[in-house]
Every structure is written in structure tokens, then in C-alpha cells.
Amino acid sequence: MGGISPKLGAGLYLVATPIGTAADITLRALDILRNADVLAAEDTRQARKLMEIHSLALNGRPLLPYHDHNGASMRPKLVSAVQQGKAVAYVSDAGTPLIADPGYQLATAMIGAGLPVTAAPGASAVLTALSLAGLPTDRFLFAGFPPVKKSARLGFFREFSAVPATLVFYEAPRRLGESLAAMAEVFGDRPAALCRELTKKFEEVRRGNLRALADYYATAPVPKGEAVVVVGAPLKVAATPEAIDAALIEALKHNRVKDAAAEVAAAFDLPRKPLYRRALELGRS
16 A cells, blocks of 8 residues: 655545535645545545546555445454554545545544544535525534434424524435425424535525425425525514413424423523423313
């Protein structure tokens, strides 16, 4: 595998790659890919294509696959390479490694072995979508991909229903309509944006509210490529007794009394104990 690169010290380098337009790669990322002793990629075909676009030659260096299916067997080899003094560069299919990506366990294995880990930041579908959505970005939560099954998907979204922040989800094209419908059911008529083909020729950002987006994608052709759905924070509702009771009744349909009280307390920014007592009363009625 050759000796230590003159430009890179031993360690794991997490290299962000473009999410669409190939020019969206940093000079530092190119330098790492040019000089690393070992390259690892979620999809080696994508990595080769990127390197060819930017005229980066392997020059006999190994380009190893690292993904969910072979991670357990490949991690020890990559850890060993760093222990031998080599620079290992890891790239995911697109975007920043470890964000909805199998590289997480590789990084933790390196850290657990006391080895250096650094990142070459760059493109990210999460941040790009947040920039384009037209929703508040001072506080956001990235939740990744929802579960496939409908019941699990609804429960997944309910976990975030009271989070006082903009929410960001990934979704596969064939499940997009179902997920938007579930979001509308759980989150109500919040403002939202659907972002797809980001940084590419046919980039699309569709803004509106969840119900309108759900209605559109219920009948629209299956879109191309994974989508990023950005959902606004809970709508501000006056903390009237009627509004609080309605929220508690709804929360009690899916939660224990304690959890329902906590959810509504967060949504209205109110103390939890009085809401817990009121939830008990409503539960008995």
C-alpha cells in the first residue's frame, strides 16, 4: 500500500463529496483523495467516477468498499491500516460522511482505538435544503429516514411532534407520498418544503404546507432521487384551556399520561405538573 503520504498524517479522513454537481468539492477534499494511502467508499463505482471527473489517479492505491453489509469485516482492516501509519480516506455516496451513512461505526471504531479522526467538510443535503426551504434555521433537528411500515412511521413522527425546531427528514421517492400524508396527519398544517435533485440541473424546491404537499404527491408521478423534507416548528397556539384540553386529548391517544403531559407542556411552554393532573382528569372522563 506504499508509505505514509508526504502530505497526510496517519488517521481516518472523512471526506465530504458533492450531492449533485461534481464541482461542489473542496480543494482540501481533492488533496486528501489525491494523497491518501487507502481509500474506502460506500460505493466504489461512485468514488471512481468522482475521481475520474477530477483527474485523480489511484496509482496502485487500494479503493475498498465499506458499507452496511461488509462493515463488520472491513472495519478491522481499516483500523489496522491506520495503526500501521497510513492515511485512510472515507467517502459516502454523496454528501457528508456519517449523515445517514454507514461511516458512523467506522469513525467510532477509530476513536475507540485511540486513532486520529478528522473531517474535510463540504456538501450536505441537510444544510442545502435548510438554506432553500425558507423556514427558520436558528434551531433544527435532523431525523433521517422514517421507518417503512405505516404504524412505525406514524410513531416515529409523533416522537418529534412537540420539538420546538425546524425538522429535516430524508425519504425515498416511492415512499414520499405516504410519508407526507403521515406528516400531515401528525404535524398538522405546518409550513414545509420538499427539496429534490439539489444542486443538479433539475433542482426543485416545492414550498407550501404539509397538507398541500401531501395532496400533490398523492397523485404526482414518483419523483426522481431521494428527497429532503423540511418541516416548520409547531405553530404557535394560544394557551387557552380549550386548546390545552384538545392537545392533551390528542396526545393521550398515543401516549401514556406522563408522556402526553410532557408533550403538551413542551408545545405550549407550560409547567408539566398541572398538565399531568389535567391529563389524569381527562383520562378518567
